Amino acid sequence: xxxxxxxxxxxxxxxxxxxxxxxxxxxxxxxxxxxxxxxxxxxxxxxxxxxxxxxxxxxxxxxxxxxxxxxxxxxxxxxxxxxxxxxxxxxxxxxxxxxxxxxxxxxxxxxxxxxxxxxxxxxxxxxxxxxxxxxxxxxxxxxxxxxxxxxxxxxxxxxxxxxxxxxxxxxxxxxxxxxxxxxxxxxxxxxxxxxxxxxxxxxxxxxxxxxxxxxxxxxxxxxxxxxxxxxxxxxxxxxxxxxxxxxxxx
Amino acid sequence: xxxxxxxxxxxxxxxxxxxxxxxxxxxxxxxxxxxxxxxxxxxxxxxxxxxxxxxxxxxxxxxxxxxxxxxxxxxxxxxxxxxxxxxxxxxxxxxxxxxxxxxxxxxxxxxxxxxxxxxxxxxxxxxxxxxxxxxxxxxxxxxxxxxxxxxxxxxxxxxxxxxxxxxxxxxxxxxxxxxxxxxxxxxxxxxxxxxxxxxxxxxxxxxxxxxxxxxxxxxxxxxxxxxxxxxxxxxxxxxxxxxxxxxxxx
DNA sequence: TGCACTAGCCTGTATATACAACCTGCGACG
DNA sequence: CGTCGCAGGTTGTATATACAGGCTAGTGCA
Numbered sequence: 001x002x003x004x005x006x007x008x009x010x011x012x013x014x015x016x017x018x019x020x021x022x023x024x025x026x027x028x029x030x031x032x033x034x035x036x037x038x039x040x041x042x043x044x045x046x047x048x049x050x051x052x053x054x055x056x057x058x059x060x061x062x063x064x065x066x067x068x069x070x071x072x073x074x075x076x077x078x079x080x081x082x083x084x085x086x087x088x089x090x091x092x093x094x095x096x097x098x099x100x101x102x103x104x105x106x107x108x109x110x111x112x113x114x115x116x117x118x119x120x121x122x123x124x125x126x127x128x129x130x131x132x133x134x135x136x137x138x139x140x141x142x143x144x145x146x147x148x149x150x151x152x153x154x155x156x157x158x159x160x161x162x163x164x165x166x167x168x169x170x171x172x173x174x175x176x177x178x179x180x181x182x183x184x185x186x187x188x189x190x191x192x193x194x195x196x197x198x199x200x201x202x203x204x205x206x207x208x209x210x211x212x213x214x215x216x217x218x219x220x221x222x223x224x225x226x227x228x229x230x231x232x233x234x235x236x237x238x239x240x241x242x243x244x245x246x247x248x249x250x
Numbered sequence: 251x252x253x254x255x256x257x258x259x260x261x262x263x264x265x266x267x268x269x270x271x272x273x274x275x276x277x278x279x280x281x282x283x284x285x286x287x288x289x290x291x292x293x294x295x296x297x298x299x300x301x302x303x304x305x306x307x308x309x310x311x312x313x314x315x316x317x318x319x320x321x322x323x324x325x326x327x328x329x330x331x332x333x334x335x336x337x338x339x340x341x342x343x344x345x346x347x348x349x350x351x352x353x354x355x356x357x358x359x360x361x362x363x364x365x366x367x368x369x370x371x372x373x374x375x376x377x378x379x380x381x382x383x384x385x386x387x388x389x390x391x392x393x394x395x396x397x398x399x400x401x402x403x404x405x406x407x408x409x410x411x412x413x414x415x416x417x418x419x420x421x422x423x424x425x426x427x428x429x430x431x432x433x434x435x436x437x438x439x440x441x442x443x444x445x446x447x448x449x450x451x452x453x454x455x456x457x458x459x460x461x462x463x464x465x466x467x468x469x470x471x472x473x474x475x476x477x478x479x480x481x482x483x484x485x486x487x488x489x490x491x492x493x494x495x496x497x498x499x500x
Numbered sequence: 501t502g503c504a505c506t507a508g509c510c511t512g513t514a515t516a517t518a519c520a521a522c523c524t525g526c527g528a529c530g
Numbered sequence: 531c532g533t534c535g536c537a538g539g540t541t542g543t544a545t546a547t548a549c550a551g552g553c554t555a556g557t558g559c560a
Contacts, residue, residue: 201451
């Protein structure tokens, strides 16, 4: 019996989510069809349909009538995360993104970083500092720590071409994020890097992201107050969101 | 025929949403049961079930097994809006909220406000300025305009007891919100009101809210940078959110 | 070779049916 | 008079079945 009081469609969903988050099913992979699931899981097609339909509503998978069900591409997973990649944001404004890597290296986590990442003090972390520009104008100073064990080949990446955030979500789908937004005065280094005026405040975002069930990266993002704003749009669901078409062709 | 290619469960949902947003169904009202809907709408119970289940997932209604389906109380509608009332936020930190009304009155909308509210220039708007305190410490300077035709009895309210935002959503469920967050330096009036230090930046939120299908209120919210932060938490759905129990007893 | 068509799979929806679990109110029983 | 239990309504889930419509690959015909 195993006293699984959970409904079967829910068990099915969780099983598929598990396969996605541990990498058995990777973005754009095909998910078994309703009939296959019905057969292997021993449920009716309607139950499999409900599981897959809800996974679709929640953004985990993308369904195409007549074709099949595919793991959603989490790279642009604004649906699940509502946290957009700065490069995408700039691109969506029709502008050009560029980035300079100011610093990369491996460090031992100090107490503060270890605490945030739920790691031991002294554990290896990569430290990356990147400045992002929108049409040559610096718009974000990114100061990021990444758990070394999560992404060992981190330092081989060219973060002037792919943003750390986009690369991280390509390594493993990001599951969760916490962020805090504050208005602060920048320290001189950040101020100069962002070419800010004296007395101009910064919008600072501190963001901690989870993957594979644990925090894997922490970032402080500084933006010049006069050239940057965070926008939010809250609409009731139900009127189907325009979902980006993530899958080009399988 | 009316060429309604929309699925019937979707038509049902939209019909109920319409009844909620035009006031036919008010918060805590009972929504017809699945069997009643099946009868009146001429669909099967499963179809009615899907409509009500999705409305529940989307936060429009609250369902209680064995009892019935009820229109959700939008007053605390953080689910739909993700925009929390400052008083609730303070209360959830276990602190005490108080507010002082600095200014109330009726004005003719200038071009800027009229444009934002999609109204004619010169149309009547209420102008409210309130400062909110958390444990006596001023934490938000709210500068709000409300379309007079939306809420004629606006000036009768005591906004030191109920926040304008909470009152507005009690008048009519808020449907949509757009907000922009920026870091700015406060003007002297705001700085003094918020008892801020010289050179301390503000976190400014500009928020435009919709109800009954149109923008009804615009607010500029200033917060002291050193004493305020906006937090966000993005988790994948599917693991059911802890829905506040909105209905005490019917 | 090239094109049209179709078989076959897929999702999307709709229905009837069934049973479980939950809640309320009422009536019977002590 | 109080309390237990049950009847009946409600949601929640599961299944079998059916049909519509989208998409693809491959067959077969010109």
